[in-house]
Amino acid sequence: MSGSILAGHPPRLPRNGRRFLWECFASTPTNLVVSAAYVLLAALTLPPVINWLFVQATFSGSDRSACNSTGACWTFTKLYFGQFIYGRYPAGQRWRVDVALLIVAICLVPFMRGARRITWKHVLLLVGVAPVCAGVLMAGGVLGLPVVSSDQWGGITLNLVLWFGAAAGSFLLGLLLALGRRSPLPVVRVVATAYIEFFRGVPLVTVLFAASVMLPILLPAGTDSPKVLRALVALLLFHAAYMAEVLRGGLQGISRGQYEAANSLGFAYWRSMALIILPQALRMVLPGIINVLIGLFQGTSLVTIIGLVDALGVAKEASSDPNWLGLSWESYIFVGIMFFVVCAVMSNYGHRLERRVRGAA
Amino acid sequence: MRLARNPLSDARARGWLLQALLIAALLSGFALLVDNTVQNITTRHIPVGFGFLGQTAGFDIEQSLIEWNSADSVARVILVGLTNTIVAAVAGIVCASLLGLLVALMRLSPNLLFRGTGATFVGLVRNVPLLLLVFFMYSAVLRSLPPPRASWNIARTAFLNVRGLYLPKPIIPHAGLLWLGLAVATAACGSWLAVTRRRTLRPVFFAAAALALVAAATRLQISFDYPRLAGFNFIGGLHLFPEFVALVAALSIGEAAYIAEVIRAGVLSVGRGQTEAAHALGMGRLQIIRNIVFPQALPVIIPPLTSEYLSLTKATSLGVAIAFPDLVQVFSGIVLSRVGHEIEVMLITMSIYLALSLLTSAFMNWYNGRVSLVES
Numbered sequence: 001m002s003g004s005i006l007a008g009h010p011p012r013l014p015r016n017g018r019r020f021l022w023e024c025f026a027s028t029p030t031n032l033v034v035s036a037a038y039v040l041l042a043a044l045t046l047p048p049v050i051n052w053l054f055v056q057a058t059f060s061g062s063d064r065s066a067c068n069s070t071g072a073c074w075t076f077t078k079l080y081f082g083q084f085i086y087g088r089y090p091a092g093q094r095w096r097v098d099v100a101l102l103i104v105a106i107c108l109v110p111f112m113r114g115a116r117r118i119t120w121k122h123v124l125l126l127v128g129v130a131p132v133c134a135g136v137l138m139a140g141g142v143l144g145l146p147v148v149s150s151d152q153w154g155g156i157t158l159n160l161v162l163w164f165g166a167a168a169g170s171f172l173l174g175l176l177l178a179l180g181r182r183s184p185l186p187v188v189r190v191v192a193t194a195y196i197e198f199f200r201g202v203p204l205v206t207v208l209f210a211a212s213v214m215l216p217i218l219l220p221a222g223t224d225s226p227k228v229l230r231a232l233v234a235l236l237l238f239h240a241a242y243m244a245e246v247l248r249g250g251l252q253g254i255s256r257g258q259y260e261a262a263n264s265l266g267f268a269y270w271r272s273m274a275l276i277i278l279p280q281a282l283r284m285v286l287p288g289i290i291n292v293l294i295g296l297f298q299g300t301s302l303v304t305i306i307g308l309v310d311a312l313g314v315a316k317e318a319s320s321d322p323n324w325l326g327l328s329w330e331s332y333i334f335v336g337i338m339f340f341v342v343c344a345v346m347s348n349y350g351h352r353l354e355r356r357v358r359g360a361a
Numbered sequence: 362m363r364l365a366r367n368p369l370s371d372a373r374a375r376g377w378l379l380q381a382l383l384i385a386a387l388l389s390g391f392a393l394l395v396d397n398t399v400q401n402i403t404t405r406h407i408p409v410g411f412g413f414l415g416q417t418a419g420f421d422i423e424q425s426l427i428e429w430n431s432a433d434s435v436a437r438v439i440l441v442g443l444t445n446t447i448v449a450a451v452a453g454i455v456c457a458s459l460l461g462l463l464v465a466l467m468r469l470s471p472n473l474l475f476r477g478t479g480a481t482f483v484g485l486v487r488n489v490p491l492l493l494l495v496f497f498m499y500s501a502v503l504r505s506l507p508p509p510r511a512s513w514n515i516a517r518t519a520f521l522n523v524r525g526l527y528l529p530k531p532i533i534p535h536a537g538l539l540w541l542g543l544a545v546a547t548a549a550c551g552s553w554l555a556v557t558r559r560r561t562l563r564p565v566f567f568a569a570a571a572l573a574l575v576a577a578a579t580r581l582q583i584s585f586d587y588p589r590l591a592g593f594n595f596i597g598g599l600h601l602f603p604e605f606v607a608l609v610a611a612l613s614i615g616e617a618a619y620i621a622e623v624i625r626a627g628v629l630s631v632g633r634g635q636t637e638a639a640h641a642l643g644m645g646r647l648q649i650i651r652n653i654v655f656p657q658a659l660p661v662i663i664p665p666l667t668s669e670y671l672s673l674t675k676a677t678s679l680g681v682a683i684a685f686p687d688l689v690q691v692f693s694g695i696v697l698s699r700v701g702h703e704i705e706v707m708l709i710t711m712s713i714y715l716a717l718s719l720l721t722s723a724f725m726n727w728y729n730g731r732v733s734l735v736e737s
Contacts, residue, residue, distance in 0.1 A: 010496040023471065023473060024471065024473035024474075025472065025473065025474070031471065033473055034474075034475070035472060035474055038472075038475070039474075051499060068700045102601070146391060183560060184376070185376050185380050185383060186380070187380040187383055188379070188380060191383065191387065196553050197719070199716065200718070201714060201719060202711045202714045202718070203675035203678040203689070203714055204713055204716060205681060205689055206678060206679040206689060206693065206707065206710050206711050207711075209689065210707040213697065213703040213707065214703055217397075217398055217402070217407070217703060218394050218397055218398055220397050220400070221397070221401050221404055221405075251553070294488075298489075298491070298492075301490040301492050301493060302490075302492055302679075304492065304682065305492075305679075305681060312492060312493055312496065315493075315496070316496060319500060319501075328500045328504065329505075330503040332493060332496060332500070333497075335493060336489050336497070338490045338494055339488065339489050340485070340489055343488035347487070348663060359494055
């Protein structure tokens with residue numbers, strides 16, 4: 001069967017080195033021809049790409065004139081680096097962003113040690129305490145910290161802030177919705193189902209639009225709702241629906257015996273959920289939750305559309321900066337790398353957990 | 362013997378109480394919002410009602426499949442936007458499926474180079490936001506294309522340059538269109554029967570489709586209007602604007618990664634034993650694909666594939682970022698900024714997307730019911 005395409009599974013590969021190479025590249029005439037064509041194609045396309053990215057690229061200098069037209073201009077991303085990371089956050093206050101990120105990172109540590117060791121205390125620390133601390137630190141106005149208006153938040157910092165806030169909120173709301181959708185009470189079930197189906201049925205862009213134009217009308221006159229807050233609310237409400245569906249999958253995966261055992265021990269609903277059902281269900285669907293989180297992080301880039309300047313917004317602004325014209329390749333590639341790193345780290349973590357969950361089952 | 366005196370220790374009573382509280386909370390929240398809205402509307406003199414749908418729109422839409430001029434009504438804007446959304450979605454679905462199939466085949470190939478490329482593509486695309494791809498396509502890739510005079514071309518009939526994609530435009534007389542429609546419809550019925558595994562009637566339908574196609578070809582006399590260079594630009598042919606090309610390209614690349622994974626999972630769900638058994642029975646490779654792998658993989662592939670198609674359709678709303686005139690851009694963008702009516706506009710936009718999604722999921726539920734019943 002070797003050499004066939006789409007006849008089911010790829011063949012099991014031999015461990016032996018030379019046999020391995022033979023099976024992979026040259027087992028049949030077609031395979032050999034394909035490999036050769038492939039190498040040829042790579043030889044034609046890769047050198048110019050590498051040339052542009054590194055060899056001919058400029059890394060030093062202080063303005064556009066330092067760059068040439070044959071290579072990438074990384075001088076620009078270097079000088080714009082602060083913007084990409086912090087946006088318009090005042091230069092003297094940027095340490096606060098770093099500290100806020102550090103707080104979140106510390107709260108994330110227990111999750112790195114594997115799903116078995118996570119307790120409710122860790123979850124509460126992450127989704128309850130950390131967002132409040134980080135938010136207060138960044139906004140300022142207490143402890144002698146000068147106020148930094150949220151209009152000045154930007155760059156990848158804004159993506160991380162929106163992501164973290166919306167993730168914490170949508171996890172809690174999603175949990176309630178998932179429990180609601182499986183509730184024996186008809187009203188609760190209908191409300192939760194309607195909510196989930198509504199938000200899964202509309203695009204995120206429309207939710208962001210709606211939040212940005214409708215919130216000022218729906219809130220009491222004179223209430224000031226910053227744009228960042230509106231975007232956060234939209235992201236939170238939207239992703240709570242997806243989170244709820246993932247969590248519901250976990251709840252459904254718990255065997256009836258567990259529910260009955262909790263009942264026979266005399267546990268009431270909330271106690272049995274918190275101590276018996278949810279810990280198992282959450283561990284089971286952690287990979288799914290991470291997928292939602294990756295989607296949420298990527299979704300934060302959509303706030304560019306309603307006029308916030310996140311990392312993607314900075315790239316968009318930078319590529320029309322009159323001092324640095326014609327550098328859209330560099331700016332989008334750079335922002336792409338930033339998003340890629342965050343998402344790839346997360347999805348690797350998810351894959352690792354998935355393997356562990358499968359191994360345990 | 363009743364032990365429970367306190368009504369709160371009775372589960373049913375508690376349930377009723379909880380539901381009553383939920384309803385009360387929802388109603389009061391709703392009333393609060395309505396109250397705020399009414400206050401804001403009266404103090405800020407915000408116009409209300411759906412009367413604005415009849416007003417003349419008064420702006421131009423550059424790309425429209427259906428007739429449009431700026432004197433048309435706002436209601437027609439919705440129609441223009443929706444057709445553009447659907448055209449972009451259909452084009453995206455076709456391209457994404459083809460690319461996704463290609464990537465899936467690469468990932469299933471025994472050749473390590475192919476598998477590596479497929480995996481790299483999927484890993485790269487899935488970890489980057491779709492909107493970034495849209496911007497990248499629009500302001501980096503398409504801007505770097507040559508000017509019209511130096512267009513990239515395929516056999517001097519299709520041209521790609523910085524102003525977009527120029528294709529030959531088929532001119533089909535109405536009589537032939539009818540036959541063509543008939544051919545497509547019968548072929549669709551035939552394929553549908555194949556999917557639902559009632560194969561006996563299938564040849565009849567395909568024969569009928571072929572006949573209709575022949576009739577269409579003889580009656581049709583399709584002619585093409587070819588794009589040609591006149592001065593500094595192209596005239597004639599079918600001109601696809603850069604916004605459309607960028608959006609469709611980005612959506613296709615972005616969704617292809619997910620579609621590839623769906624197809625791959627479907628093919629891998631057919632156990633290795635199945636193909637090995639078929640091989641042992643002396644079946645050829647094509648026979649195995651057609652009769653063993655494909656029919657078993659399809660029921661696994663179709664439900665997630667449909668939801669990918671749906672998310673691609675919803676993702677066309679990202680076109681608003683590069684001013685592609687889809688439903689969100691023309692209606693929630695331009696109309697809203699001109700006439701206001703925020704609540705009505707957003708309600709209509711969201712309802713249209715919601716209707717599309719609910720229809721798709723209704724179809725999916727029905728299909729799943731069928732497939733799981735047919736299993737034997």
